[in-house]
Amino acid sequence: MRLLFSLSVLLFLPSLLHAQQPVSDDELRASIQKALPLVEETSKVALRERACYTCHHGGVTTMAIEAARLRGFEVDRQNVLEQMERAQLNLTRAIRRVGVGGRTPGQADGIGWQLMTLAAGDWPADEATHLAVEHLVQYDHESDHWAWAGRPRPPTVASPFTTTWAVVRGVLDYTTPDTKLGVAVRVTEARDWLIRTPSRDTEESVSKLRTLKLVEADERAIRDEAKKLLEIQQDDGGWAQLPGQESDAYATSTVLIALLESEQLKRDDVAIQAGLRFLLGSQLEDGSWHVKKRAPFVQPHFETSFPHGKDQFISAVATAWSVYAMAQLLPSVADHDDEAALAAMKPENAKKSExxxxxxxxxxxxxxxxxxxxxxxxxxxxxxxxxxxxxxxxxxxxxxxxxxxxxxxxxxxxxxxxxxxxxxxxxxxxxxxxxxxxxxxxxxxxxxxxxxxxxxxxxxx
Ligand code: HEC
Ligand code: HEC
The missing domain is CATH 1.10.760 (Cytochrome Bc1 Complex; Chain D, domain 2)
Known part of the structure; x- marks a missing residue:
């Protein structure tokens, strides 16, 4: 309804006609180029400042940087490699400590994210990824989905839909012949859970839609979830995280990704165009997007070189997802790396272990x-x-x-x-x-x- 209304406004107000021009490749490229250096720098600083793997500065940023690289943007591959090594080390450590199927709170989330991060940079399957998949398949096996634990960190770590998305994506990327059956069973259970369980806000709807596509749910379930998202698009073309809030780049970029990834909409559809216009229009002069933090205190704050002070964690994530969303719309020009290319990048590390x-x-x-x-x-x-x-x-x-x-x-x-x-x-x-x-x-x-x-x-x- 809202969208129809806003479209009729656009049609009848000549001053807003510009907003109807389709967003060009050049506009997308310029926006990505402005944001990418900030995303790369913040990921490097966080890697240096803290020894743990993080979803915000190790996960989403790596996915964005790799998406941009595949579209021909120049990136620091050494940084991506170091992010993956951090993710791999954390996986190894987690599995080593709890053993396959063991349970420590919150772990499904971290492990799912670590696998996604490795997949983003084409890390070849190894013992750690294999054990991680085995672990996730057996983890909390009485449940038909995966849930976060500990203290909520909204929007990303506060919904079982997002945890389930991270886990499903991780296990599907690294399934081996040995884990195939277990993965199939859990993925089927998760599909039934998804279809049965209503999403409650934008984040949940995005994660539900992305996962429905991954688990090959039937077309109707996928279409219904996409429709739900379209109904809450706001007059400014963006999406808000929660009802009554203002549109922001976190919600908008993740919705765009979900709608495109699930193949429910295409680049020239009005809703996508309006969403892109919202992103382009709200990008700040320095290349970032500012999103207000919702998460309560969980970790002591530290500076990661990203603007926006106390809001810099969620703003960095929003900026990275925006880069990722826009990169999806550009043609791929680079190839994924093969194992040999990756191995050639890490001679120093190979030396250390041998x-x-x-x-x-x-x-x-x-x-x-x-x-x-x-x-x-x-x-x-x-x-x-x-x-x-x-x-x-x-x-x-x-x-x-x-x-x-x-x-x-x-x-x-x-x-x-x-x-x-x-x-x-x-x-x-x-x-x-x-x-x-x-x-x-x-x-x-x-x-x-x-x-x-x-x-x-x-x-x-
Ligand atoms: C009486 C038990 C005890 C002894 C003895 C001890 N530690 Fe610890 N160590 C701890 C505890 C408890 C922690 C976790 C404390 C914390 O995180 O604040 C810890 C944490 C650490 C950490 C940080 C681990 C991490 O990943 O955060 C290091 C490094 C460490 N110890 C090194 C040593 C070294 C080296 C020695 C010997 C010289 C030593 N410890 C002796 C109890 C001990
Ligand atoms: C499972 C995903 C995940 C992992 C792993 C993770 N984080 Fe976070 N972290 C979040 C989310 C989500 C937020 C909330 C983002 C926001 O709104 O600021 C957050 C917020 C933060 C903040 C912002 C705190 C503030 O108020 O400024 C810091 C600092 C932080 N994390 C550090 C870490 C450190 C250090 C580690 C490694 C022990 C870590 N994170 C691991 C998801 C994660």
Whole structure:
């Protein structure tokens, strides 16, 4: 109704006729080009500032950057690779800790997002992706869909529809012959749940529509959900996250993606054109879109170089989804990378894991370093029992996988290594002071740990 009304207004007001001009490729390109550097920079800064994988700065941004790259935009591929490595490391760690099918709150969400991130950059299937799919298939198997847990972070982490979308997309991208049957069963259950369960706001409707398409629901269910979204398009061409709110770039870009992805509308349909006009018209001079934050406090704020202060997390996500939405409408010009191209980009990392130590280096560890770890750390940080901070120190691999705060150490670089930072941490630092309760290590032990990290962490295993 609203849309019909706004269309008749457009038809009869000559001053608004310009709004009816179809959006050109040049306009889309110019808008993407303005936003892309901000998206790339914010993802790099967040990767540097925090050790965890994030949906906002690791997930949506990577999807947007890759979508732009495939349309011929120049991007920093090394950054994309590092984002994927972070996602892969987090997957490995999550699965390692809980085991296949185990359950920790909120995990389905993170794992689904990590798989989507890897798929966006063509990361080849590996053991971690395989175990992740197995995990998601068995995760909470008494439920017919996947739900978020913990504290809500609306709009993205506050709806079972969005969690289910992330999981379904992740498992479909990385299904292997071994997981095929399990995936098919869960996906069918999820399809029935989707069809049975009404969406309650724009986010839910978007995620429901995107998932219905992925699970190949029947055309009528898909059409009905698209219709629901069209009915709430606002007079300015945009969409709002919740009824009564103003249109914003988060809601509008994700609705456009859902309508196009589900093949319910095409670029020249009026609703899409009006949505694109809304996006183009609301992009700020600096290339960003500003969206107001709805999420309550969950994580301490930090600066990611993106404008809009306290609103910068959701604004970065909205800007990235806008880039993604517009990129979908441009022809692909670049190819997806194959495995060889990816492998060629990561020689440094391959070197790190294939490292061989001399007997002298290993003796240095067993004679000088291991006794310190045994005496001062192993009580709380081995895989024998649930390690504190999720960090185990009893093998090199575990140290590299790391804990809640990221990798335990960066080989060769003590100052960037969490273990070393923890030993030197001032009382109120981000890395906890270790050993706990002021048990500072004597200087000579500190020097030995430093030297061990400089030697690239020789270990028994
Ligand atoms: C499952 C997806 C997901 C993962 C994984 C995730 N986040 Fe977030 N995070 C969100 C969402 C959604 C918001 C809300 C966005 C908003 O509106 O600001 C958010 C908000 C934030 C904010 C903004 C807080 C503020 O008020 O300024 C910070 C900081 C943050 N996350 C840090 C992190 C860190 C650090 C990690 C790794 C431990 C992480 N996130 C992992 C989804 C995620
Ligand atoms: C008495 C138990 C205990 C001992 C001993 C101990 N830790 Fe911890 N460690 C913890 C706890 C508890 C945490 C989580 C605390 C937090 O996150 O604030 C932790 C967290 C950490 C972290 C951060 C992990 C992450 O990913 O966030 C590092 C690094 C760390 N410890 C290193 C060490 C080292 C190195 C030693 C030995 C010199 C050591 N710890 C000894 C209990 C211990």
């Amino acid at each position: 490292i061989e130590f001399t007997p002298e280096q290993i003796a240095f560890f067993t004679e000088k370093v291991e006794p310190i770890l045994q005496r001062r750390c192993y009580r709380c940080h081995t895989t024998e029992k649930e390690p504190k901070g999720d960090l185990a120190l009893n093998s090199r691999e575990e140290i590299l996988i790391g804990g809640y705060g990221g990798p335990g150490a960066v080989p060769g670089r003590p100052d960037e290594s969490m273990i070393f930072k923890a030993l030197n941490a001032p009382p109120d630092s981000l890395v906890p002071q270790m050993p706990p309760r002021g048990g500072k290590l004597p200087q000579e032990e500190m020097e030995l740990i430093k030297k061990w990290i400089e030697m690239d962490l020789p270990h028994r295993k």
